[in-house]
Every structure is written in C-alpha cells, then in structure tokens.
Amino acid sequence: MPVFREEAVISGQSISLETGNWAKQAHGAVVYRRGNLVLLATVCAEKEAKEGQDFFPLTVDYREKIYSVGRVPGGYIKRENRPAEHETLISRLIDRPIRPMFPEGYFAEVQLLITVLSADTSSTVEGHCITAASAALMASDIPFAGPVAGIVVGRIDGKYVADPSFKELKSSDLELVVAGTREAIVMIEGASDEFTNDEIIAAIEFAHAEIKHRLDLQEKLASKMNLKKREVKLLLPDSSLLKEVSDFARTKLAKANQNPDKQARSADIDSINKETLEHFKAKLEGKENAELNLKHVKNYLHELEYYVVREAIFEKNMRADGRKNDEIRNISIELDV
Known part of the structure; x- marks a missing residue:
C-alpha cells in the first residue's frame, strides 16, 4: 500500500x-x-x-x-x-x-x-x-x-x-x-x-x-x-408515508405545544403520538415492511415535534409553552426554609 x-x-x-x-x-x-x-x-x-x-x-x-x-x-x-x-x-x-x-x-x-x-x-x-x-x-x-x-x-x-x-x-x-x-x-x-x-x-x-x-x-x-467511496444501500423512510404522518399529527402537535402547563403539555403530546401510532399501525397492517415503516413513523414523530417547536420560535415568536421569546415565566423563591 x-x-x-x-x-x-x-x-x-x-x-x-x-x-x-x-x-x-x-x-x-x-x-x-x-x-x-x-x-x-x-x-x-x-x-x-x-x-x-x-x-x-x-x-x-x-x-x-x-x-x-x-x-x-x-x-x-x-x-x-x-x-x-x-x-x-x-x-x-x-x-x-x-x-x-x-x-x-x-x-x-x-x-x-x-x-x-x-x-x-x-x-x-x-x-x-x-x-x-x-x-x-x-x-x-x-x-x-x-x-x-x-x-x-x-x-x-x-x-x-x-x-x-x-x-x-x-x-x-x-x-x-x-x-x-x-x-x-x-x-x-x-x-x-x-x-x-x-x-x-x-x-x-x-x-x-x-x-x-x-x-x-x-x-x-x-x-x-483519489479514493472512491463505496456504494451503500441507504434505509430511507417512504416520503409519502411521512407526509401522511405530518398531515395527521402536525396541527395537533402544534396546538399541544402551546399549553403553558408542562406536565399537561407532555401528556397531550404522548397522547397524540400514541393516537398516531395506532392509526398507522392499523393502516399498515398486512402490508410489506409494516413493522419497519411503523418504526419510521415513531421516529418521525420526534422530528415533527422539533419542526413544530422551531417553527413557533422563528416564525411566530412563541416558545413551546405559549410565551413570547422575550417573556420570562413566573418564578418564586423561598428563603429561610
């Protein structure tokens, strides 16, 4: 060599x-x-x-x-x-x-x-x-x-x-x-x-x-x-399936992310994710690569939440809990406890 x-x-x-x-x-x-x-x-x-x-x-x-x-x-x-x-x-x-x-x-x-x-x-x-x-x-x-x-x-x-x-x-x-x-x-x-x-x-x-x-x-x-990179098979999700997931869950996730109560917000998001997975599990049942595509749906839901939060911050000037970017939430402290 x-x-x-x-x-x-x-x-x-x-x-x-x-x-x-x-x-x-x-x-x-x-x-x-x-x-x-x-x-x-x-x-x-x-x-x-x-x-x-x-x-x-x-x-x-x-x-x-x-x-x-x-x-x-x-x-x-x-x-x-x-x-x-x-x-x-x-x-x-x-x-x-x-x-x-x-x-x-x-x-x-x-x-x-x-x-x-x-x-x-x-x-x-x-x-x-x-x-x-x-x-x-x-x-x-x-x-x-x-x-x-x-x-x-x-x-x-x-x-x-x-x-x-x-x-x-x-x-x-x-x-x-x-x-x-x-x-x-x-x-x-x-x-x-x-x-x-x-x-x-x-x-x-x-x-x-x-x-x-x-x-x-x-x-x-x-x-x-002057090396040539090897050809590899990439495992990419079906873009049409991801669009269906976005159409089904994006608006719901955007609304849930505006809840000022953190625990309630997390519960709402979990509920939407479960609802989405159940919907597509039934839809994909019996089809080729159903289990793999369901994994793609699950992974994409996390990405979708990222896009929703990012869009709210940069386009709507709004944080995940509904506050404006320059708003600070109420904070209380106690002394001599």
Whole structure:
C-alpha cells in the first residue's frame, strides 16, 4: 500500500497527516502529528447494515496510552485501565460533529478509534482529535460528507489563541471547543468569564478561520489518495408515508405545544403520538415492511415535534409553552426554609 503524507504550518506549528504505513487492516488510518503530539486515528465499517437495524451504530473511542508519556504500567496489573472520565468526554466531543456527516439512512456499524501515541502538554488535544478522526474517514472508502476539523480557542490578554497549552489555559478567560466544515460551524462547547455577544462571535469567527486551514490539509491528502467511496444501500423512510404522518399529527402537535402547563403539555403530546401510532399501525397492517415503516413513523414523530417547536420560535415568536421569546415565566423563591 502506498504511503501518502501531507504537511502544513498552521497556527505557527507544523501539522502532518500520514496514511498507508500504519494499521493497514483498517478501512482508514491516519497518523496525526503536531509537535510531540502523535495521534493514531483508525476507522472500520461493516459493508452493510444488520437486518432490522433502524439507527446508526457509531462507536467513538478516544484513549490515552500510558506509554504516550514515557511510562508503562507497573506493579501486579500491567494492563491499561478502563477509560478515564475525560477520555469518555473527549470521545463524545469527537462523536458530536462527526456523526451528522454520515448519509441519512446509513446504518452500517462504524468504529472510530483515536489513540494518543505520544502526548504533548504544549497543546490541548480536543481539536486535534476531531481533525484526526475526520482525516481517517477522508482516507477511507466509507461514505462521509466531510471533512470536519476542530480547534480549542482561548483568550489571553485580550488576544485569541488557537489550541493553547494547559498552562496557557490557566490564564485564559475563555476555553471554547469549536468544530466545523468549510461552510458552517457544527459544534460549540466551552466555558468563559462574562463575555459580550460580539466577543463570543469574534471567537467563533477566529475558530472558523483556523478550522479552514485544517480542512485544506485533509482535502489535499484525500486528493492525493483519489479514493472512491463505496456504494451503500441507504434505509430511507417512504416520503409519502411521512407526509401522511405530518398531515395527521402536525396541527395537533402544534396546538399541544402551546399549553403553558408542562406536565399537561407532555401528556397531550404522548397522547397524540400514541393516537398516531395506532392509526398507522392499523393502516399498515398486512402490508410489506409494516413493522419497519411503523418504526419510521415513531421516529418521525420526534422530528415533527422539533419542526413544530422551531417553527413557533422563528416564525411566530412563541416558545413551546405559549410565551413570547422575550417573556420570562413566573418564578418564586423561598428563603429561610
């Protein structure tokens, strides 16, 4: 297998992507290097979804090996321990921007592993992990509408900093994890001192500009490899059936969502969902793929509620409980209890 490598100086540091020399059994594998930080991102996917599968089984697993800091487990137990809490949280950070980039209706099992081979305390790792995970998918034949890249933004002495070190973060009044494509931001998570809207927007714009350099790197690597994505069978719901569901339940859901009593509102929505399912269960009985189509109806009801709430907020200036967007509900407190 030929070895492909792409390198660029980004935010004052050399970042390289290499594939073809490591993890050759994987469908996609990239070694990501930045300073002393070395990540191995690998991805494997089943050719087809399991029969009856109605969700996307994506597993993302981020691990920091003890040898990445020049140590090996000693004592009686010489194996690596189970993932620490921060490893689980970073796995979720990687999952969040990656998952929506797979095609709708793609339900084949995918395993995405990101392993720290060499650690570097001069940089936070979250953004690099997201970029490495996306690069592994770009270097594979797995269908993926990427690339995606991530970055951690800090602000020190009023200046925004890309991927600050752990030491720098202590003096930063902002820690923002941002992931995005060339067209849009797809995930934001972080914490800060009190910031104005303009300051947060400036931080996001700074992040997006930096993200584009990381996207360029991935696209150049993928262009060199010139891989053809595999053809997959997508399990998409019947659009005419979804229209029937919308016609049957949308108006009812919109009315139920305006109830100011939260418990009554939830009860009304549950009742409408049950009524809709019973209606279509009777309608689909005896037809081909009746059970699968009923699952589509159930899943679409959750989407329909999302559309109803979103429509009320942006088009009618109304919250889910009937309040205007600038109205605050009555709140009471008691002291000396």
